[in-house]
Amino acid sequence: MEYLSPKLDIVFKRMFGEKNNRDMLRDLLKTYFDMDEDEEDLILENTEITPEEITMKFSRLDLRISTKKSEIDVEVQINDNKDFEKRSVYYASSLLNSSMRRGEEYSDIKAIRTLNILDYVSFPQCDDFFTTFVVYDPEHKIKLTDSFSMHFVELPKIRNATAEQIKGDSRVAWAAFFNAKSKEDFNMLRENTVNPNVQKAVEVLGRLSLNGSVRREAKIREDALFNERSALSAARKEGREEGRAEGRAEGKAEGLQEGIKIMSDNLRAIGISEEQIREAIRMYDCNNATVIEESPEESETEGLEI
Numbered sequence: 001m002e003y004l005s006p007k008l009d010i011v012f013k014r015m016f017g018e019k020n021n022r023d024m025l026r027d028l029l030k031t032y033f034d035m036d037e038d039e040e041d042l043i044l045e046n047t048e049i050t051p052e053e054i055t056m057k058f059s060r061l062d063l064r065i066s067t068k069k070s071e072i073d074v075e076v077q078i079n080d081n082k083d084f085e086k087r088s089v090y091y092a093s094s095l096l097n098s099s100m101r102r103g104e105e106y107s108d109i110k111a112i113r114t115l116n117i118l119d120y121v122s123f124p125q126c127d128d129f130f131t132t133f134v135v136y137d138p139e140h141k142i143k144l145t146d147s148f149s150m151h152f153v154e155l156p157k158i159r160n161a162t163a164e165q166i167k168g169d170s171r172v173a174w175a176a177f178f179n180a181k182s183k184e185d186f187n188m189l190r191e192n193t194v195n196p197n198v199q200k201a202v203e204v205l206g207r208l209s210l211n212g213s214v215r216r217e218a219k220i221r222e223d224a225l226f227n228e229r230s231a232l233s234a235a236r237k238e239g240r241e242e243g244r245a246e247g248r249a250e251g252k253a254e255g256l257q258e259g260i261k262i263m264s265d266n267l268r269a270i271g272i273s274e275e276q277i278r279e280a281i282r283m284y285d286c287n288n289a290t291v292i293e294e295s296p297e298e299s300e301t302e303g304l305e306i
Contacts, residue, residue, distance in 0.1 A: 003186055004209045006178050006201070007119050007155070009061035010054060010221040012076045014214060015204055017047040017063055024204070025065070027197035029072065031170045032115055032130065032151050039067035054221050061221075064095070070111045071099045076178070079229055080120040083282065088116055092150060111147045117178060119155050129157035130171055155179050163192040173198045 004011045016025045022042055029035055029042075043066040062075040073095055077084055096112045123131055131152045135144040153175055158165075161176040166189060173193040180186050190202045208214050260281055267277050 001183060001206065001209060003180070003183065003205055004215065004218050005181070006205055007076055007078055007117070008218055008221060008225075009076050009078070010049060010217055011205070011208065011214070012117075013047070013049060013061045013063060014208060015201065016074070017044055017049075018204075021200075021204060024197045024201050025063075025074075027170075027195065028174055029065075029074070029113075029115065031174055032153065033113055033132070033149060035067070036069060039069055042067060049217075054217055054224065062091075066110075070113050071095050072113045072115070074115045074117075076117045076119075078119045078225060080118075080122075084116070084118070085122060087282065088114055088150060092148070096148070109147065112149075114150045115153070116151065117153045117155065119178075121154050121156050122152060123154065127157070129154050129175060153178075163188065166192045167194055170195045170198070177201055 006012055006015065015021060016028065026035075026040065026042055045064040045066060046062070049061065062073055065072040065074065073091060075088075081087070092112055092114045095114075096109070099110050099112070131154075133150045133152075134146075135148055136142070137144070153171075155175055155178055158172060158175045159179055161172050161179070165172045166176050167173075170193075173189065173195050176185075176189050176193075177198055180189055186202050186205070190199050193199060264277050264281065267280055268274075272280070
């Protein structure tokens with residue numbers, strides 16, 4: 001049997017969004033950040049997967065979870081879109097804003113947690129595959145609050161986990177699950193992990209992999225993600241080249257704005273929606289953003305309307 005990839009967002013959501021698999025999801029969350037015992041009841045807010053989400057470029061198939069004390073967002077990211085960390089902060093902030101209800105005290109605001117499982121290295125300056133970010137004063141070593149934290153798992157950093165590592169650490173075991181590709185990988189994981197929920201995850205994935213409907217959805221989603229990478233790569237390349245050429249000729253940041261316009265036109269020509277184009281612009285090469293920052297008085301890019 002050929003296993004589906006648990007890193008594919010639609011497969012991840014099919015697995016962990018299923019009501020019968022709440023124990024798996026709970027264990028995954030508790031493995032990577034602290035959860036109180038009275039947070040055992042998980043309420044998932046967006047388990048439905050629409051056909052449009054499967055085929056759409058720049059869509060995100062995340063899981064949004066509520067507990068008694070927390071609002072949680074979990075996402076698996078395969079494509080390195082350059083500014084995923086900033087995008088994750090944006091979504092976490094939106095989660096915080098939406099969790100506040102009229103008439104509530106600030107003390108009643110739930111904690112915000114995000115778990116981002118990345119299939120690329122985002123923090124090369126750190127060797128550890130798991131990192132946690134909080135609101136913190138590094139000079140005085142004071143943490144402002146426990147109510148906001150972002151957690152990242154960088155899968156390439158733990159690509160070749162040993163049997164001993166898997167047996168001794170559930171963090172490694174879960175990362176090994178997402179990294180596994182072959183039947184041999186999954187068998188090795190199942191035989192060596194002592195975590196029953198990781199073992200169950202292998203079994204659940206096996207059943208999904210035998211489901212013809214899920215396999216078809218996974219193939220469509222893989223194609224959409226591939227097309228997303230191709231569209232972004234081509235649009236960035238042309239926009240970057242045109243923008244830099246214009247920038248060199250004019251010596252101003254208007255060249256970058258022209259590059260973004262070309263990128264937008266290219267994406268629009270292949271059927272990308274206006275909302276998705278705005279998302280693509282936010283993903284635009286971070287190296288180009290430096291040009292804007294160096295000449296804020298000359299740039300109109302920030303106010304670009306598309």
